[in-house]
Amino acid sequence: MQADSVAKNSKTGGMEYWQKIIIILCLGWVAIWIYRTVLTPIFPEIQGTIGQHSDAEMGLIASFYFFAYTGMQIPAGILVDKFGKKVVLIPGFLLFTIAALVIGNATSLSMIYLGSLLAGIGCGSYYGSAYSLSSENIPAERRGLSTAIINSGSAIGMGIGLIASSFFVKSLQMDWQLMLYMIAAILLIMVLVFAIVIKTPQTAPKPVTQAAAAPVEDVPVPAAGGKKNLFTGKMIAAYVIYFATCYGYYMVVTWLPSFLQQERGFEGVAIGFSSALVAFSAIPGALFFSRMSDKFRDRKIGLIIFLELCAAVMLILTVIAPNSTILLIGLVLYGLLGKLAVEPILISYVADNAPKTGYGTSFGVFNFFGMSSSVIAPFLTGVISDQMGSKVMGFYISAIILVVGTAIFFMANMKKNK
Numbered sequence: 001m002q003a004d005s006v007a008k009n010s011k012t013g014g015m016e017y018w019q020k021i022i023i024i025l026c027l028g029w030v031a032i033w034i035y036r037t038v039l040t041p042i043f044p045e046i047q048g049t050i051g052q053h054s055d056a057e058m059g060l061i062a063s064f065y066f067f068a069y070t071g072m073q074i075p076a077g078i079l080v081d082k083f084g085k086k087v088v089l090i091p092g093f094l095l096f097t098i099a100a101l102v103i104g105n106a107t108s109l110s111m112i113y114l115g116s117l118l119a120g121i122g123c124g125s126y127y128g129s130a131y132s133l134s135s136e137n138i139p140a141e142r143r144g145l146s147t148a149i150i151n152s153g154s155a156i157g158m159g160i161g162l163i164a165s166s167f168f169v170k171s172l173q174m175d176w177q178l179m180l181y182m183i184a185a186i187l188l189i190m191v192l193v194f195a196i197v198i199k200t201p202q203t204a205p206k207p208v209t210q211a212a213a214a215p216v217e218d219v220p221v222p223a224a225g226g227k228k229n230l231f232t233g234k235m236i237a238a239y240v241i242y243f244a245t246c247y248g249y250y251m252v253v254t255w256l257p258s259f260l261q262q263e264r265g266f267e268g269v270a271i272g273f274s275s276a277l278v279a280f281s282a283i284p285g286a287l288f289f290s291r292m293s294d295k296f297r298d299r300k301i302g303l304i305i306f307l308e309l310c311a312a313v314m315l316i317l318t319v320i321a322p323n324s325t326i327l328l329i330g331l332v333l334y335g336l337l338g339k340l341a342v343e344p345i346l347i348s349y350v351a352d353n354a355p356k357t358g359y360g361t362s363f364g365v366f367n368f369f370g371m372s373s374s375v376i377a378p379f380l381t382g383v384i385s386d387q388m389g390s391k392v393m394g395f396y397i398s399a400i401i402l403v404v405g406t407a408i409f410f411m412a413n414m415k416k417n418k
Contacts, residue, residue, distance in 0.1 A: 017199070018137040022146050024197050025130045026153035031186050032123055033157025035100060036065075038165045038179050041257040045169055045176045049210035050109050055258070057109060059382030063256045064116040065123075066374035072124025073371060077364020085129040086198045092125025096414070097187040104180030118258055119268075129363040133198070135351045135363075137238025141294060143351060146288035155286070155340050158279035162257065205399050229355040230365050237412030238350050241308065242370035244405025246399035248315055250340040250374035251381050252278060255332075259391045264327065276368040279329060281335035299412045304345055308406040309416075311338040312399040319395045373401075 039046065043058050079088045096119055104113035138146045166175040182362070230237075256275045262267040266274055289307065293300045314334035321327035335341075347363075354362035381394035 025150045029153030030157040034161040037161030038397035041166045045182030054263045055385045056382035064113045065120040068117045068120025070371040073364040073368035075239040077128035077361040080128045089129040092122045100184040103178045127367045128179045131363040144290040144294040144348045149226045149287040151382040152283045155279040155282040162272040162276045219329040235408045239359045239369035241409040244402045247373035251377040254378040277331045278335035281332040282340035285336035285341035293345045307342040312402040315399040319392045
């Protein structure tokens, strides 16, 4: 019967709704991550327009974005559960588009800070909407691999952003502002895609008398189950380890290009390509390990712990590497075993342990705790760089935080459910 259904589907060339969701959510992350990484390789060129500033001040560009993005997670999650994904997601991306144009026309650092805040608010609508859609529509047995495919958009967008800004601005001497105009165009295209593909909420809810056979649509879900279900021991452990995971990753995303250029002597396009190794190597890692978590669901916790400890080791290897070859190997392995590899498994873990209603709120709280580290990491690493003349200590701090977070997660999952 299943084979007949698949054959029928292939003949009509159609695609199931949950498969469309995977594609558009992946593209959404591509757009977001092009923006997130396009500025970091070209800080010197930006300062040519707005004047010279310290590393701490430049690090605040990312911190302002992540401050607004993090602050939006819980409110956006609640709004998603109340009004539906489409109603929250599209206005958010329109504001995101405006923010890119503000930064593209900036003549001062304060104007870039304003654009970063607006971008963070607009982009903050995405996470709760995206993973509510995926959790409600993707079959549980395919959730890990599907989430990895969605998250691979982050790696693709990160690679595109780092390489494009290094190539067009540093090598071809293109005005850095043009990169922001390109991003604004991409975001407008994504708004149209969301409007067309995501199903519209039903205007009049019908009483449920039997199990629905149709696919789950973008219908608002009441946030039930009580706040206490969001703060069980396992959920708190997930928040802690996600904080630790994101801290190291966003420190790398913000400051790796600068570290390679100023402390390792990388130049031009080599800066973007070397930094993008983290992103590109993450794609096969995410697909492989998420597939393993789907296949061996009872080993999910052990796999998370293994990947987090390996990522901590790779962060240290990056700064103690005696030559460029070992450094690049460390970056490849960090991508292969780091945040983008473990995140789909963590999201699957949260989906297993969160209240089964109000997914938007659950993922909003989860991402709030994780992304709060992204507010701290860029600025703190910039301060360390200003005080010590090196970003090496920032890498060590990231590794320590990751080990501590992993230990807390391990202890929280030691007790078996009775």
